[in-house]
Amino acid sequence: MKKKILVTGGTGYIGSHTVVELQNSGYEVVIIDNLSNSSADVVDNIEKVSGIRPAFEELDCLDYAGLDALFTKYPGIEAIIHFAASKAVGESVEKPLLYYRNNLVSLINLLDLMPKHGVGGIVFSSSCTVYGQPDVLPVTEKAPIKKAESPYGNTKQINEEIVQDTVASGSPINAILLRYFNPIGAHPTALLGELPNGVPQNLVPYITQTAMGIREKLSVFGDDYNTPDGSCIRDFINVVDLAKAHVIAIDRILNGKQKEKVEIFNVGTGRGLSVLELIHIFEESTGVKLNYQIVSRRAGDIEQVWADPAFANEELGWKAEATIEDTLRSAWAWQLKLRERGIQ
Numbered sequence: 473m474k475k476k477i478l479v480t481g482g483t484g485y486i487g488s489h490t491v492v493e494l495q496n497s498g499y500e501v502v503i504i505d506n507l508s509n510s511s512a513d514v515v516d517n518i519e520k521v522s523g524i525r526p527a528f529e530e531l532d533c534l535d536y537a538g539l540d541a542l543f544t545k546y547p548g549i550e551a552i553i554h555f556a557a558s559k560a561v562g563e564s565v566e567k568p569l570l571y572y573r574n575n576l577v578s579l580i581n582l583l584d585l586m587p588k589h590g591v592g593g594i595v596f597s598s599s600c601t602v603y604g605q606p607d608v609l610p611v612t613e614k615a616p617i618k619k620a621e622s623p624y625g626n627t628k629q630i631n632e633e634i635v636q637d638t639v640a641s642g643s644p645i646n647a648i649l650l651r652y653f654n655p656i657g658a659h660p661t662a663l664l665g666e667l668p669n670g671v672p673q674n675l676v677p678y679i680t681q682t683a684m685g686i687r688e689k690l691s692v693f694g695d696d697y698n699t700p701d702g703s704c705i706r707d708f709i710n711v712v713d714l715a716k717a718h719v720i721a722i723d724r725i726l727n728g729k730q731k732e733k734v735e736i737f738n739v740g741t742g743r744g745l746s747v748l749e750l751i752h753i754f755e756e757s758t759g760v761k762l763n764y765q766i767v768s769r770r771a772g773d774i775e776q777v778w779a780d781p782a783f784a785n786e787e788l789g790w791k792a793e794a795t796i797e798d799t800l801r802s803a804w805a806w807q808l809k810l811r812e813r814g815i816q
Contacts, residue, residue: 481510482526483510483515486555488510489715490555491518504539552582553718558570571623575624591645596649599651600707602628603617604617612782632736639734651736655711656675658802659806660712665809688763690762690765691764692748694773697776699776703749704776706746737788740779742780744777757797
């Protein structure tokens, strides 16, 4: 019998790619999503890619009674991958209470209900934002947690502490915290990708929408940082590579391979690229010129961060494989496919 996994936020960008990889690896998947930043037709596209239609329930993780009923409706869920969260740095600075409510209470509800329903494992979607501006680069998992630069980053720090404190209390839960760097790109089929509701908060959708003419101009927030070209540096990871890391984490929990009840891994490429470098690689890889302008810095942005992924490479046997050129071409192919579908 296939092992059953609950994926919260499973119609979202990273969630949808992870559902496909789970299905390809033989798992049965139940998705919940409140559709606040995605749409239900993603489930149709997941089915087109994998050949399997996952169970889907429109549900908010803040709805405790609804979550309780969901676990009863789908008995035998063995583990959870928890993506559901508000995730835009800039918006979190403007709407901190929204972020604290959505991101903390959703996790608390899940952790509270897991023992009741015999769910033994959780993979938590964390972020390199927990490191703040690291003292040493590339950043390892042993780097100190810095004061968060934004409410979004703070929710990731607090959620990590909530997981660790819950497990330390004796709760029968095993957890893996995956600290992502910057996921970009789309599925090679161009059937799944990043489609934010409204104006994109992330760089690559804004790049592709500007290239398509949906957005007039791309803003680069600052060219006066202490970096070679003055723009921020990030570790951009292909979303399919990232999704595969989640499958390995689930395998590790369910097969009893963990060395500790809570484990933490950086999920990145180990390569730092500046915003301006990324723009130029996009132009070279696709042949499309971008209309962009330098504007003032944005609140909450970290100057530079990229991963040392050695621990994940060695311990999980996982490695980022896609090239940045192929990843950016996949994002552009996704944007072209959206235009074919009449989605702007």
